[in-house]
Amino acid sequence: MEGVYILCFTALSTLVALCFVKFSGGKSKAKLPPGPWTLPMIGSLHHVISKVPHRKMFELSRRYGPVMFLKLGETPTVVVSSAEAASLMLKTNDLAFSDRTRSVTFDIFGCDGKDIAFAPYGDHWRQMRKVCVVELLSAKQVRRMEDIRADEVGNLLHSITAGALDGAMVNFSKKVSALSNDVVSRAVFGGKFKQQDEYISELDKAFTLVSGSSLVDLFPSSQLVRWFSNGEREVRKVYDGIQRIIAEIVDERKATSHGVSSTDEEDLLGALLRLQREDTLQFPLTTDVMGAVLFDIFAGGTDTSASALEWTMTELVTNPRVMAKAQQEIRQVLGEHRTVITNSDLDGLHYMQNVIKEVLRLHPPVPLFARSAREDCNIMGYDILKGTDVFVSLFAISREERYWENPEDFKPERFENNTIDYHGSYAQYIPFGAGRRQCPGMVFATSTVDIVLANLLYHYDWMLPDGATIATLDKSEKFRLTVSRKYDLELKAIPHVWSNGIPSK
Numbered sequence: 267m268e269g270v271y272i273l274c275f276t277a278l279s280t281l282v283a284l285c286f287v288k289f290s291g292g293k294s295k296a297k298l299p300p301g302p303w304t305l306p307m308i309g310s311l312h313h314v315i316s317k318v319p320h321r322k323m324f325e326l327s328r329r330y331g332p333v334m335f336l337k338l339g340e341t342p343t344v345v346v347s348s349a350e351a352a353s354l355m356l357k358t359n360d361l362a363f364s365d366r367t368r369s370v371t372f373d374i375f376g377c378d379g380k381d382i383a384f385a386p387y388g389d390h391w392r393q394m395r396k397v398c399v400v401e402l403l404s405a406k407q408v409r410r411m412e413d414i415r416a417d418e419v420g421n422l423l424h425s426i427t428a429g430a431l432d433g434a435m436v437n438f439s440k441k442v443s444a445l446s447n448d449v450v451s452r453a454v455f456g457g458k459f460k461q462q463d464e465y466i467s468e469l470d471k472a473f474t475l476v477s478g479s480s481l482v483d484l485f486p487s488s489q490l491v492r493w494f495s496n497g498e499r500e501v502r503k504v505y506d507g508i509q510r511i512i513a514e515i516v517d518e519r520k521a522t523s524h525g526v527s528s529t530d531e532e533d534l535l536g537a538l539l540r541l542q543r544e545d546t547l548q549f550p551l552t553t554d555v556m557g558a559v560l561f562d563i564f565a566g567g568t569d570t571s572a573s574a575l576e577w578t579m580t581e582l583v584t585n586p587r588v589m590a591k592a593q594q595e596i597r598q599v600l601g602e603h604r605t606v607i608t609n610s611d612l613d614g615l616h617y618m619q620n621v622i623k624e625v626l627r628l629h630p631p632v633p634l635f636a637r638s639a640r641e642d643c644n645i646m647g648y649d650i651l652k653g654t655d656v657f658v659s660l661f662a663i664s665r666e667e668r669y670w671e672n673p674e675d676f677k678p679e680r681f682e683n684n685t686i687d688y689h690g691s692y693a694q695y696i697p698f699g700a701g702r703r704q705c706p707g708m709v710f711a712t713s714t715v716d717i718v719l720a721n722l723l724y725h726y727d728w729m730l731p732d733g734a735t736i737a738t739l740d741k742s743e744k745f746r747l748t749v750s751r752k753y754d755l756e757l758k759a760i761p762h763v764w765s766n767g768i769p770s771k
């Protein structure tokens with residue numbers, strides 16, 4: 267008898283479903299973008315699984331076009347790979363694409379959408395983004411940051427010079443990664459803190475988890491996957507570790523200074539605690555929310571700048587003509603016997619600025635960034651339905667031959683005699699994204715990259731290690747939140763003849 271009921275129920279549900287599809291019309295007629303063939307359950311995953319997914323997606327986009335459809339597990343995904351499509355998405359339809367992709371992992375690290383980077387578009391995101399921009403980029407903070415950068419660069423120069431006098435190699439990758447961490451730590455927490463190593467190590471685990479897709483992210487609706495996969499538990503464990511450290515730091519700060527820091531000295535944590543005390547924000551600033559925002563600042567601000575510096579030096583040592591021209595400009599503009607060069611010394615270094623622009627084109631630190639469609643939208647004749655994840659491939663866009671002649675060549679001169687910059691007006695060049703969700707750390711990042719590069723090129727001549735040649739230097743990539751070098755860059759630093767100007771500690 268039960269069998270008859272089940273049969274009737276199934277027949278009825280199928281009929282209702284068919285009627286719904288027939289009469290609701292719209293979505294079944296959607297013209298989705300082309301894409302590679304799919305398999306049941308996993309969709310297109312087998313086409314993109316790779317240690318360097320940005321390159322895989324680039325290859326696929328050459329076959330399927332600038333707007334390509336993929337099904338990643340359960341999630342419909344579109345990859346945008348041309349300036350034209352990116353412009354339609356990020357400028358013409360900015361609001362429709364101003365949500366961020368959601369996933370189980372992002373929701374955990376983003377404190378259920380109450381941070382900045384993983385938050386859905388809306389009032390909460392607007393509040394937190396404003397807090398970040400105002401507190402991070404206020405005139406007072408910019409001045410404070412200049413002192414921090416100059417100090418950290420001074421430390422870097424000392425350690426390189428000390429090593430160079432002993433004939434040691436410089437592990438360039440490790441040095442710039444440590445510097446980026448220290449600059450952001452001082453911006454956020456005011457200085458080194460006792461939990462710093464533990465915090466950075468937990469963040470490191472978190473960045474790896476955020477950049478891979480665990481099974482629960484690919485099949486969020488499957489209870490079976492939730493039970494069997496370890497992914498969610500692992501993410502929660504790392505998240506809890508990070509939040510515990512932040513809670514400790516906040517408690518210590520409140521105990522030592524009652525949460526109040528002198529306004530001139532105020533770091534980002536001090537600013538957040540002040541806002542918490544004043545309690546005038548629409549949405550309360552709990553310690554968990556603070557932890558999630560600080561996570562974004564570290565995630566956005568550390569590996570990205572380190573990656574830009576690492577690739578800059580990789581390109582310079584393998585393009586001696588460009589290295590010589592950049593060094594000549596810096597040494598000529600700044601003159602002899604300078605000590606630590608600061609951000610206010612950088613006017614007039616046009617070629618060096620073009621070198622940095624070219625690095626951000628050829629090696630965009632964030633080669634793919636993700637948004638999500640808030641409503642149905644049409645891009646270049648294809649329907650992108652509400653809830654679809656959209657990856658913008660900066661890697662592909664900055665290799666479009668229509669805009670970039672011989673795109674694989676490293677040629678800073680391509681930025682001469684034009685006004686192309688990275689502020690988001692030129693869709694063919696958007697290393698910091700564009701529109702409402704554009705990177706709020708652009709000035710912070712470029713100021714760090716500028717000052718580090720100017721000092722390193724002014725004070726040293728750089729050489730490949732013995733036995734290595736331009737042709738054999740490995741340029742393999744490692745994909746995480748950003749794309750960095752797979753193998754650390756080791757170089758010889760030879761103090762320039764007038765580098766006796768470096769201040770002693």
Ligand code: HEM
Binds near residue numbers: 366395
């Ligand atoms: C070379 C360095 C950097 C690069 C290439 C970079 C690139 C990007 C890109 C492509 C996005 C996505 C933009 C979009 O959706 O349109 C982004 C977002 C973001 N970045 Fe950066 N970034 C860098 C440095 C920084 C720094 C230094 C910080 C903070 C101190 C930061 C904080 C953020 C945050 C919070 C977001 C999320 C914004 C939102 O969703 O509203 N980034 N970044």
